[in-house]
Amino acid sequence: MGTLREVACGDTAKVMGISARGSMRKRIMDMGITKGCTVTVRRIAPLGDPMEVTVRGYELSLRKSEAESIEVE
């Protein structure tokens, strides 16, 4: 159990829950990161943040601070 932030480049993880609140929570779920789906970390931006992930067949970028609120295993 950890957060999406800790998932290494190239690895895939299963989402267990979203701990963010308010609009950020809604946005994460609207973009398809919901409980039970799988997320693959593709790469990290040249300056170390944000990160790019593949979810539901498309590419999504999010900041590490946002990835921290996504619990995965």
Next chain:
Amino acid sequence: MIRAALAGNPNCGKTTLFNKLTGSSQRVGNWPGVTIDRKEGRIKGADAILVDLPGIYSLSPYSPEEIVSRDFLLDESPDVIVNIVDATNMERNLYLTSQILDVGIPTVVALNMMDAVRKDGGEIDTVKLSSALGCRVVGMSALKGEGIEELIAAITEAAASGKVPEPLRLSEAAEASASRISEVLRGKVPDGQIRWYSVKALERDPLALERTGDLEGEILHIVEEMERETDDDSDSVVASDRYSAVSRAAASSTGKRGASKGRTTSDRIDRIVTDRWLGLPIFAGVMFLVYYISISTIGSWGTDWMNDVFFGEWIIPGMRAWLEGASVDPVLTAFIVDGLIAGFGAVIGFLPQMLVLFVLLVILEDCGYMARIAFVMDRVFRRFGLSGKSFIPVLIGTGCGVPGIMASRTIESERDRRITAMTTTFIPCSAKLPVIALIAGALFGGSALVALASYLVGIAAILMSGIILKKWKSLAGAPSEFIMELPAYHMPGAVTVFRSTLEKTWAFVRKAGTFILLACGLVWFLSTFSWNMVLVEDVNTSMLADMGRALSWMFVPLGWGGDWQFTVGTLTGLLAKENVVGTFGVLFGFSEVSEAGEEIWTMVAAMLTPIAGFSFLLFNLLCAPCFAAIGAMRRELGTWKATGAAVLYQCGLAYAVSLIVFQIGSLAIYGTFGVWTAVSLAVAALLVYLVVSNDPFRMSARRSGEVAC
């Protein structure tokens, strides 16, 4: 007349489809209260109006785009919704569809990019998808123009039948709770929208709960029961259920397929473009190209030709000769030629450069690279409350602030866009270079350090303003998220690029043109006439000069208020910043001076100390930009009130910075200490406080105060 609404995700070809459906019959306006374009047009060959909703991923109540779309669907009940879905990215696109199906309005799904699916060897059975979604699905390609006729027929059919689609079913627990909530809501909301309100209330959607009034407690009780039963938050349950439902629907219509070819190509490009080592150099290269083409070469050739040849050699002398030949009154001639036509020139002269810039920006946006710019640069800019995309307006702003401000359009977050539009002109534009050259030449022996310092102050002002302004009420709010789609790369369509470019350019002319014309006319009038309405020989005896004399005391603390010429120069700078030097020439008795004003260097040196000169320079760099740029700002900020506030902020910051530089500089160099030295120290302390403090405007106190009353 049928009223149809076009809804869909960003980057799914919505603009292209809208253009295909409506042709040239488009009208562009604004949605109420926000600076988001509202486009509508007549559908070709049908008795129908199509309203283009902003590109959205969900009907959540958070972003202005989403709120505008929801309100339109719920309150203005269009006859039919055309929901465009990207066939290469079905799951996420159909998530929006699942919410649209709840609204209780006949819906047609336009399944776009079918050509790309076929090219990848894929296949989608629209009949199966249609039965899974419970609404008509038309396979098509907006880019290739396939399936447009069929779509138009489906739209009119759906509107005529008035058949409301069946909502997608959520899990047992969610459906049971939603139907209990709908019993509570019956009679309280319109019957057709009861499904929408029940499910949104189940998600604890604040805007939906607001409309349920005193029933909120009863509803939340049902929601909590479901949460205990499912051991999960209700919004998470509903989002997961929606995604399960649409992925079932998508799976029923497609065979199992691996990643599409378009996606793997995109991934390969991204591996290079956002690479740890190559990412930044490639970004710098692309930025250089944009700058080089729009500012250094093609764009400025066009604008120079427009100003120097078209207006300078043809229109103005031609018109003058013609009017004089017809022995028209000299005052009227001067008004037409120097006031009116020069004012038009100020608007139209920018157009070639703006066209070139917009073509480049639209291509970058359309092909998908713009999203990567935000991805690569986000880390740098977000510290200052700006978006990664704020870099482009600032870069373009070094050439000209007007297209620079217009380039802020590409920033999605309204807050970031407004802050960027307000601060872009702090960076010295090319018209400010003569002022820099004048001060550097007259007072600093032509040192290049003056120019360097000007750019550094400009950048510092932008970054500092980002920090300060995001704490201000209308610009504050939760830090904007950066959860952004990185769309697959694709070749931009020529027609879309062409149309978007014209649309953006025309918007500038329409929104900014009148103001620029009027403001230029006013300053021309003030600088050409004396108080008894006599045409003056030179600016020296005009009303503007008197105003400069009357106002110059304000600038005494900045070190250059003793000589009124500097105030007048600053005022004429509002017309165009390069006017500052020319005005000095006239005021010092030269009919014409070179661009950097070499003729007047000794006179300026006699009047100003170097530190006072630098303070004058800084004030002119940071204060209100030229009228053309203010007009562009008005276009981006939406209202005159916001524009006025922005100009006041710019002038205030310019005053503060010049005051601090002059007073503390004088203290350091000459050891002069006075009341103003103390004031400047206080102002410096205030600026530091505004930057450092978390809530300098006491916004949290005001917010809680608002709640109390």
